[in-house]
Amino acid sequence: MRTAADHLFREGHLLCWGVPATGVLVETLLDRGTDGDVAEAEAAIERLAAAPANEGLVMREIWLLRLRALLARAHGDAATYTNFRDRYRDMARTLGFEGHMEWAEAMP
Secondary structure, three states, X not given: OHHHHHHHHHOOOHHHHHHHHHHHHHHHHHHHOOHHHHHHHHHHHHHHHHOOOOOOOHHHHHHHHHHHHHHHHHOOOHXXXXXXXXXXXXXXXXXXXXXXXXXXXXXX
């Protein structure tokens, strides 16, 4: 997954597959949960956030809200987790993204 995500970023395919690939990578790392995995997940989130893209790229923004919520939960930061989770839920509903709506509602 690392190799695939790195390749997509290097080749400039953020808009096509880089966003969901980063999501899968981050969620997998956070599920495993070692200190190194959490640090790598955080770096992947920051790389996604810093990558050049058109303003208003909602697909990236909704994924960033989800991933930042999951990262906050991994760090044990309940207040930040709740903030990102609620913003993620609101954005998913506003955009009508059914898959994200289901994922957001499944977040405790």
